[in-house]
Amino acid sequence: xxxxxxxxxxxxxxxxxxxxxxxxxxxxxxxxxxxxxxxxxxxxxxxxxxxxxxxxxxxxxxxxxxxxxxxxxxxxxxxxxxxxxxxxxxxxxxxxxxxxxxxxxxxxxxxxxxxxxxxxxxxxxxxxxxxxxxxxxxxxxxxxxxxxxxxx
Numbered sequence: 001x002x003x004x005x006x007x008x009x010x011x012x013x014x015x016x017x018x019x020x021x022x023x024x025x026x027x028x029x030x031x032x033x034x035x036x037x038x039x040x041x042x043x044x045x046x047x048x049x050x051x052x053x054x055x056x057x058x059x060x061x062x063x064x065x066x067x068x069x070x071x072x073x074x075x076x077x078x079x080x081x082x083x084x085x086x087x088x089x090x091x092x093x094x095x096x097x098x099x100x101x102x103x104x105x106x107x108x109x110x111x112x113x114x115x116x117x118x119x120x121x122x123x124x125x126x127x128x129x130x131x132x133x134x135x136x137x138x139x140x141x142x143x144x145x146x147x148x149x150x151x152x
Contacts, residue, residue, distance in 0.1 A: 021040050021041055022040065022041070023038055023039060023040035024038070024039050024040075024104060024107045024108055025037070025038050026039070026100055026103040026104040026107055027100060027103070028095075028096045028097065028098070028099030028100030028101070028102075028103060028128060029096055029099070029128045029129070030088070030092045030093075030095040030096040030099065030128070030129050031088050031089075031092040031129070031131075031132070031133075032087045032088035032089075032092060032133075033085060033086070033087045033088030033089075033092040033093040033095070033096040034085065034086060034087055034096060035083050035084070035085040035093065035096035035097045035099070035100040036083065036084050036085075036100065037081055037082070037083045037097070037100035037101050037103070037104040038081070038082045038083075038104075039079055039080070039081050039104040039105070039107070039108045040079065040080055041078060041079060041080070042078070042079055042080025043077075043078075043080060044076065044077035044078065044079065044080070045080045045081075046065070046066065046069070046080075046081045046083075046101070047080075047081070047082045047083065048065065048083045048085060048097055049083070049084060049085060050082075053065050053066060061090070061091075061094045064094050064095070064098050065094060065097050065098055065101065067098060067125075068098060068101050068102035068105055068118070068125055069101070069105070071114070071117065071118065071121060072105055072109065072112070072114065075109060075112070076105070079105075079108060081101055081104060083097050083100055083101065085097050085100075095124070095129075098125065099124065099125065099126065099127075099128055102114075102118055102125040102126050103126055106118065106126060
């Protein structure tokens with residue numbers, strides 16, 4: 001087969017892909033509020049509903065959200081945490097975010113054994129509050145209250 005040309009086989013270079021980053025999604029609940037925290041390697045930025053925590057006006061809420069980061073130490077500056085929270089009121093959401101961030105740090109830094117440390121400091125950091133509002137019953141205006149009787 002003198003007239004045929006043979007095909008050259010060329011080696012293809014592997015395509016460059018983005019570095020795969022390890023990220024975890026963890027949940028925190030308080031009353032009617034549900035917070036989902038995503039933690040990954042980064043520059044130490046904490047966002048709640050796409051707003052930087054440093055931009056929050058209320059100092060008390062800001063400190064509550066950043067509290068678990070203070071217990072971790074300088075390692076907390078190497079992770080980015082993004083939290084989505086909905087439902088409930090302002091303080092319920094704040095405490096749900098706080099729990100979600102603490103649980104995310106526990107999962108991300110397994111070797112530091114943070115769960116035991118957080119439970120020793122404040123149990124509500126890693127354990128969700130199971131209390132819920134009691135439902136209204138049929139013979140009263142609220143869950144336990146009853147309609148008053150009138151004898152006149």
